[in-house]
Amino acid sequence: MPNDNEARSSDSRIAAMLRDREVERFYYDEAALLDAHRYEEWLALFADDAHYFMPIRRTRTQRELDKEFTRPGEMAFFDDTREQLAARVAKLKTGRAWAEDPPSRTRHLITNVRVIRDDGRTLEVECNFHLYRTRLHSEETSWIGSRRDVLRRAGESFQIADRKIFLEQTVLLSRNLSNFF
């Protein structure tokens, strides 16, 4: 017979596993929306005060690695409020966003999901992604990187309150970033 303490700790471990599973499920659903070009539904996952940020990364020596990424207030590939993200989605919906018409073919693979912090209301979550894209005849892009999100609990699901995207590239090896991460 497990004693009280052991029972409690195994309960909390099960709760943490369920929570981790919910977070993963949330990310898989999100990825499915993006790959199906269901951008408006994707946008609805973001909180009104959300910030969406992909810094510029620079090759630096070990000694100066703390300056590898740019910070908010500096230049970035993405530095959007939710309203600005909405403008990107609206652009895609016009039928005249040529970089995405014909649309690129994408697949978002989400892995290594780790809840770093959970205070009951908000969670800090890290994950890795592989965004594979082909376009037109032979254009092929592969972006691998990590995301650090702040998720807010919202009913049965979550809202993305903050997303930071870190690419494993300095010079971006593609002609544009017309997709979402």
Added chain:
Amino acid sequence: MALANGEIDKLVSLERGEIDRRIYSDPAIFELEMERIFARAWLFLCHESQIPEPGDFFQSVMGRDNILVVRQKDRSIKAMLNTCAHRGNAVCRAEEGNARSFLCTYHGWSYGIDGRLNGVPGHGTFYNGQLDKSRHGLAQVAQVANYKGFIFGTHDASAPPLEEYLGATGRLGLDLIAMRGDMEVVPGIQKFVIECNWKIAVDNLFDWYHPQITHASAFESNVLPRVGERRDGGKIDMSDVNMQSGANLELAAGGIIGSKFETVVVLGEYGHAIGGPSTSSSGYFELFPEWRDTPQAKAALGPVGINVAGHPNLFPTTWVTTGQQISLRIPREPGRTEIWWFTLVDRNMPRESRDILISFANRIFGAAGLLEQDDGENWAQATAQTRGVASRRMKHLLGMGLGRGRIKKEGGLSRIEGLTSEYAQLWTYHSWAQWMKGLPWDELKNATTPGDCM
């Protein structure tokens, strides 16, 4: 491999406004560009604010040479080739940072931040002290100069001084940023790669014929920040644009193109040019235009220049944007160009305005830029269609307005006023051809001095 000058003249026709498509994909032409343009022209390296402290460096590019631009102990700036004098290894692999010295990681030769060779392992034992260190420092770029904070270099020791090279047109181009205040580069140089020829990217910066179609989706979706009346830009109504027929395309707003879109094209020696709206044009847009009213700006730009609000290109590859950015187009291969974006702000500008400028720059241009996303698509496809034997027989057409452009000369500037045209692009190609002949500097200047009509 060298092309005869008669051959080069056939590639660009100023009279007919036609360009041979070979210039975008022929590897021999690309190699010749490396020698006759990129090893001679003054090229933009970086802005002095990027390297404020001694030992600060920024790695830049001239042609295919990798260049270390380094702030010295006496605050001067040197530019040197990033290649070891021993057997060629790069002595610095970071894009930017601060260095006390540059250590070659192959055999350990070490150089001061001024490029002097300080240490050679085994100098006494293996070289018997006979290697003359003073003769084997990092090679210095032949000429380096600073124009109002903008650092340029040329590999040609006989090139005219930078200010003379820029001439009135190039200086105006830079003054359009430099005179906005005490300018500094915002940390973070956006770099990305487009599979296009560099000239197609340069050609496009003068192109005010394309935004209404290429950027239709961006204009329809609230891309421009709304801060006050004159700067609203905002949403442009595209509802009357019939995308099916494409005929008689005219926007109701008349903003970016149309009959109220007055332009001024400035043509300069050595191939510099400026093209786009004047300040009285319906297409004039600047987030914070107050700088134009300052006495310093008026004095530096002059009565003609103060009303120029288009896009300058400093030949060959430095685009100065109205959004206070510099976009450098670095040729890597005939069909591969790297784009580098530098963003400048006035150090003394209020935080809020600074944020608006940065946010605008981040969202409009660059790889994710709501405008630039769609540009790359066109450039890559236009480049790809120069490779087919049959496609290549067709010319690129730059005849818009041809023969009707009266060139007015005033204040050292040659300008053509009128509606949207292709004069600035054609001027760039004409000048390109003169550069490609390898003319001596004085003949090159003559051959790229605008006449009375275009």
